Amino acid sequence: xxxxxxxxxxxxxxxxxxxxxxxxxxxxxxxxxxxxxxxxxxxxxxxxxxxxxxxxxxxxxxxxxxxxxxxxxxxxxxxxxxxxxxxxxxxxxxxxxxxxxxxxxxxxxxxxxxxxxxxxxxxxxxxxxxxxxxxxxxxxxxxxxxxxxxxxxxxxxxxxxxxxxxxxxxxxxxxxxxxxxxxxxxxxxxxxxxxxxxxxxxxxxxxxxxxxxxxxxxxxxxxxxxxxxxxxxxxxxxxxxxxxxxxxxxxxxxxxxxxxxxxxxxxxxxxxxxxxxxxxxxxxxxxxxxxxxxxxxxxxxxxxxxxxxxxxxxxxxxxxxxxxxxxxxxxxxxxxxxxxxxxxxxxxxxxxxxxxxxxxxxxxxxxxxxxxxxxxxxxxxxxxxxxxxxxxxxxx
Numbered sequence: 001x002x003x004x005x006x007x008x009x010x011x012x013x014x015x016x017x018x019x020x021x022x023x024x025x026x027x028x029x030x031x032x033x034x035x036x037x038x039x040x041x042x043x044x045x046x047x048x049x050x051x052x053x054x055x056x057x058x059x060x061x062x063x064x065x066x067x068x069x070x071x072x073x074x075x076x077x078x079x080x081x082x083x084x085x086x087x088x089x090x091x092x093x094x095x096x097x098x099x100x101x102x103x104x105x106x107x108x109x110x111x112x113x114x115x116x117x118x119x120x121x122x123x124x125x126x127x128x129x130x131x132x133x134x135x136x137x138x139x140x141x142x143x144x145x146x147x148x149x150x151x152x153x154x155x156x157x158x159x160x161x162x163x164x165x166x167x168x169x170x171x172x173x174x175x176x177x178x179x180x181x182x183x184x185x186x187x188x189x190x191x192x193x194x195x196x197x198x199x200x201x202x203x204x205x206x207x208x209x210x211x212x213x214x215x216x217x218x219x220x221x222x223x224x225x226x227x228x229x230x231x232x233x234x235x236x237x238x239x240x241x242x243x244x245x246x247x248x249x250x251x252x253x254x255x256x257x258x259x260x261x262x263x264x265x266x267x268x269x270x271x272x273x274x275x276x277x278x279x280x281x282x283x284x285x286x287x288x289x290x291x292x293x294x295x296x297x298x299x300x301x302x303x304x305x306x307x308x309x310x311x312x313x314x315x316x317x318x319x320x321x322x323x324x325x326x327x328x329x330x331x332x333x334x335x336x337x338x339x340x341x342x343x344x345x346x347x348x349x350x351x352x353x354x355x356x357x358x359x360x361x362x363x364x365x366x367x368x369x370x371x372x373x374x375x376x377x378x379x380x381x382x383x384x385x386x387x388x389x390x391x392x393x394x395x396x
Contacts, residue, residue: 009051143169148390195318232285266297295321
């Protein structure tokens with residue numbers, strides 16, 4: 001990969017695509033700044049060389065143009081504190097006033113542009129919009145792995161305007177390096193944990209993992225489609241009836257390839273999707289009518305833990321249940337603990353962004369695993385074998 005280590009940025013105005021799409025509470029305070037802290041080494045390298053930095057990002061999913069709740073000004077004080085310097089803020093991301101602010105930037109100074117997605121041209125991949133952004137800098141760096149699977153103006157088209165003067169930041173390089181440890185040279189046994197609500201969201205990654213993994217643990221709502229496909233009774237648990245045959249085919253492929261699929265033998269079931277619902281434990285393939293599986297059960301917890309403690313490489317993407325509710329969080333917590341213990345015993349563990357990252361943060365294990373990815377969707381597509389547009393643009 002072409003990384004910033006190969007350049008000196010003295011005198012450069014560096015446009016950096018970062019991922020500052022962080023969660024905010026009702027008072028617009030950041031509740032998890034890990035995506036911002038992850039890109040600090042890149043910013044500090046460029047600033048330390050004597051370059052100036054223009055930061056581009058999105059926040060949330062604004063639909064109708066500028067909305068205050070999606071303004072990046074909400075992250076300004078946090079970013080300034082983390083960098084130890086005053087970060088300037090542009091109330092737009094293109095236009096004469098912004099161009100002037102960028103032009104006036106001195107060495108070691110930082111300018112944060114307003115939310116790129118306030119312009120529909122960003123997500124449409126508009127070339128003119130990309131050129132307006134590009135005109136403010138002399139060098140382009142992509143350090144936003146979380147958006148690398150999107151062919152947006154600031155992640156792909158903009159790179160065309162910087163021949164020979166574009167590179168990946170440290171975060172992007174780390175993401176790819178750690179993903180490759182999983183998919184290209186895993187120590188064995190290699191266990192992949194795949195959870196979440198829908199089989200359809202994870203079909204491609206599961207099929208790709210069948211070529212690499214030794215064990216695949218399946219939990220979360222998607223497990224019940226597998227149980228129904230095998231003739232089990234799942235009550236009113238989540239199920240994609242149109243994917244029943246897909247599940248059978250996955251199980252058949254796994255058997256043919258010698259990959260061991262582990263489904264949760266029991267579940268914590270509830271009579272309602274609510275934190276105060278009535279609950280009980282039962283076999284995952286014998287859930288009574290009117291009840292739904294919302295977490296893996298005690299036996300499944302022990303089974304999954306045993307597999308994980310016997311692993312040398314672990315990939316985790318997707319929770320085991322509705323971990324946001326305490327009543328249904330034990331399965332996800334148990335898996336987090338087991339992944340951390342396996343890591344402590346010498347395994348390499350990669351947490352695949354999204355809900356899995358949220359879970360390790362919630363339960364306090366983020367420092368006890370090998371790597372927590374900042375990109376859920378991007379990592380999934382990378383594991384599916386797809387070329388990510390944000391990577392291809394810098395390499396091209």
